Amino acid sequence: MRASTIRACLSTLEACTRDVKRWFAENDLLLNADKSEVMMIGTSAQLRAASTVNTVAVADANLSSKLKSLGVIFDSRLAFDAHVAVVCKTCNYHIWALRHIRRLLPLDVARTLACSIVGARLDYCNSVLYGAPTSSIQSSSESKIRWLASC
Numbered sequence: 001m002r003a004s005t006i007r008a009c010l011s012t013l014e015a016c017t018r019d020v021k022r023w024f025a026e027n028d029l030l031l032n033a034d035k036s037e038v039m040m041i042g043t044s045a046q047l048r049a050a051s052t053v054n055t056v057a058v059a060d061a062n063l064s065s066k067l068k069s070l071g072v073i074f075d076s077r078l079a080f081d082a083h084v085a086v087v088c089k090t091c092n093y094h095i096w097a098l099r100h101i102r103r104l105l106p107l108d109v110a111r112t113l114a115c116s117i118v119g120a121r122l123d124y125c126n127s128v129l130y131g132a133p134t135s136s137i138q139s140s141s142e143s144k145i146r147w148l149a150s151c
Contacts, residue, residue, distance in 0.1 A: 006050045039067045041076055072125045080132045091118045 024031050040050055066082055067074045073083040094117045102110050129136070 006046075037067050039065070039074065039076055041074070041078060044077065047076055070125065072128055078132065080129055080136050084129075084136055087121060091121050094118055094121065 021031050040047065042050070065076055073080070073086060075082055095114065098110070098114055098117070105113065
């Protein structure tokens with residue numbers, strides 16, 4: 001995609017968002033610019049072509065390299081590296097926290113609790129990882145397999 005095509009598409013997007021903002025104002029609503037985020041998603045070549053664009057007039061929001069929605073972290077290439085890293089970090093935190101109370105619980109209760117907490121973290125929105133690069137989900141898959149084997 002050429003830079004001129006990208007600029008034309010952004011102009012259309014900006015015109016559309018101006019209309020949305022005007023509709024909000026006419027209906028006594030306010031578009032919250034502080035909570036508005038914009039991210040370009042595309043192939044490496046498309047993102048290189050659009051690298052000169054820093055802001056988009058969608059509620060005057062700056063472009064983000066990552067965007068979080070419903071607990072899932074999206075990046076501009078949809079590789080999900082940041083999302084997988086956060087999920088693994090969260091799982092490790094809960095495993096570490098459970099270690100402190102493990103001696104107070106019977107083994108079967110500890111396993112059930114661990115599988116419930118960690119399994120829920122691994123399974124939440126994992127369908128968005130369909131088609132993601134194998135390198136992005138490798139650590140998550142290995143953690144999931146280890147936990148499922150222990151349950």
